[in-house]
Amino acid sequence: xxxxxxxxxxxxxxxxxxxxxxxxxxxxxxxxxxxxxxxxxxxxxxxxxxxxxxxxxxxxxxxxxxxxxxxxxxxxxxxxxxxxxxxxxxxxxxxxxxxxxxxxxxxxxxxxxxxxxxxxxxxxxxxxxx
Numbered sequence: 001x002x003x004x005x006x007x008x009x010x011x012x013x014x015x016x017x018x019x020x021x022x023x024x025x026x027x028x029x030x031x032x033x034x035x036x037x038x039x040x041x042x043x044x045x046x047x048x049x050x051x052x053x054x055x056x057x058x059x060x061x062x063x064x065x066x067x068x069x070x071x072x073x074x075x076x077x078x079x080x081x082x083x084x085x086x087x088x089x090x091x092x093x094x095x096x097x098x099x100x101x102x103x104x105x106x107x108x109x110x111x112x113x114x115x116x117x118x119x120x121x122x123x124x125x126x127x128x129x130x
Contacts, residue, residue, distance in 0.1 A: 001027040003097045003121035012127045013087045021082040021124060023097030030054055030078045033100045033117070034110050036071060037082050039093035039126075048104035049095070050082060060108035065091075087128045094123040 007021035025035065036051025050061045050071040059071050070083040080097065098104070098120035102112070 001025075001099065001117070001119040003099065003119060005095065005097045005121045005124040007095070007124045007126070012129065013084075015087060015089055015128055015130050017087050017128070018083070018085045019087065019126060020084065021095055021097075021126070023080045023082075023121060025078045025080070025097075025099065028099065028117070030073070030075050033115065034105055034112075035073065035080050035097070035099045036060075036101070036105060036108070037080075037095055038098055038101070038104050038120070039091075039095045040123075041093045046096075046104060047093075048101075048108045051101075051105045051108055051110050052080065053110065058110075060105070060110045062108060084126070089128050089130045092126060092128050094125050096123040097121045 005023050031054045033054045037049040038046045040046045052071050068086045073080045101118045102114040
């Protein structure tokens with residue numbers, strides 16, 4: 001399983017601006033799993049941001065990003081996107097693409113199924129300046 005995030009490596013934006021992150025996956029059937037994004041700030045716990053069901057494309061969001069971020073997927077390209085609008089300085093974090101990550105996706109409201117095959121990528125830095 002491999003997940004590769006892109007979005008500039010070091011994606012920067014001003015408050016109120018927009019960025020789009022992409023994640024290309026390989027090594028598993030895209031349609032069989034939930035895939036999504038979490039973020040982490042040094043010294044803080046990981047925070048689930050959004051996920052999308054592989055079976056019916058239902059989407060789930062953290063309250064902190066609801067209405068501002070949109071997750072989508074292109075199964076033909078095995079790629080998931082995170083469109084981030086109305087960015088705030090508190091969105092600054094390293095963003096990771098993840099698959100089948102029950103620990104965080106369940107907090108977003110996705111009840112499964114889960115298969116115990118959680119993986120995540122190396123992450124991409126998003127910095128939002130005020």
